[in-house]
Amino acid sequence: MEQDINIKITDREGNTHSIQAPTDMAMNLMEVVRSFELAEEGTIGVCGGMAMCASCQCYVLSDTQLPEMQDDEEAMLSEAFYVKDNSRLGCQIHITPELEGLEVELAPES
């Protein structure tokens, strides 16, 4: 579909999936991962997407320009584990046409 963008997501087993994500359904990256079942249900998006659990933490591998981190995401990441400099919460990254070519890796379950 025209409004879809291409994203590469590496799951927790290390397999990389090339997927097309819709930009017109107000989805975020965590929801995209769930809709493609790239992480087991119950291990991602536990809080539903409120930046309150960090189960959707991912590492951004591409140099895609991402929306700036808000306070709640930053605060959650400061309490999460396995955090790296390129960590983001998938639930706070909304799928927009600007994200074409995004590559991310899911952080380990914790």
Add this chain to the structure above:
Amino acid sequence: MIKTDILIIGAGPTGLFTVFEAGLLKLKCHLIDALPQAGGQCSEIYPKKPIYDIPAYPEILAGDLTHKLMEQCKQFEPGFTLGERADTIEKQEDGSFIVTTNKGTKHQAPVVAIAGGLGSFEPRKPLIHNITSFEDKGVEYIIKDPEVYRNKKVVIAGGGDSALDWSIFLSDVAKEVTLIHRRNEFRGHLDSVEKVQELKNAGKINLVTPAEVVGILGDKEVSGVVVKQAEHIEKEFEIECDHFIPLFGLSPKLGPIANWGLEIEKNAIKVDNSLDYQTNIPGVFAIGDVNTYPGKLKLILCGFHEATLMCQSAYKIINPGKRYVMKYTTVAGVDGFDGTRKEAPKAVVKKIE
């Protein structure tokens, strides 16, 4: 032994509404929850967040929803075993089940309804290599009895409400309180943040930020922690303490329920959605977010529906062969086990002259 008609595992919205529906069928309920209070995720994770898809509530805070559900079911006098996790289930010869918690509390009921949401909330443990060997020897993830810390040296780690609130509370109890957080900013209620600031200025809380505990010291018991501080130049140092309390929130785990012989799929319990949400073990039902079936949606409102149908089947198990038809509360009223009665006011019949 606690005996009841329906033993509900999980005191979230679905479990609480089950009490009401069961009560209409004159069935008594008892609830077990690993958290110290009722409400499940609604109370633990997002009490101050609004929900917009509860029928007839254009907007309701999750914490308020819990209060309303408690109020709605209160005349059916539910029993609670809180702060304990349901660990084992044993089927008895008479067809009933005995469920035992991690603290050994036993419950017996002919019907078990698992309304466990995403599972029981377990503390998130920081990645410190030797932390598990100090558990209950000075490392505690949950504060159960603050008196344990009287006149002790305590190190708390974390940046959320519980880290702030316990630092404040223990500053009056413990000999010394150190609060360690990875950032200078804390996420909590404004008044808690301000109070910690005040106590820090007064020298009652020793604040170490941005820093992290990277190791635990001690022979058999905790005698101190190794802290890595990253301000300006990175440095490592030791802080002497008797207790280390990491408070990094809770994460739900299906836990022991996964070993009950239930059919599990996608971290959820498979149920018969064509009838009554019964699991592969007759007499054991799974309702709300904890179950799965084709087309399942993890919504509170779906849990309410599932609870209602489940109670009808529970009635049939508990009262075999006994006739019953569903009654509307508007018509029949609500007779509480506490002797109260709610009913629609009678129509006025009066002559107009």
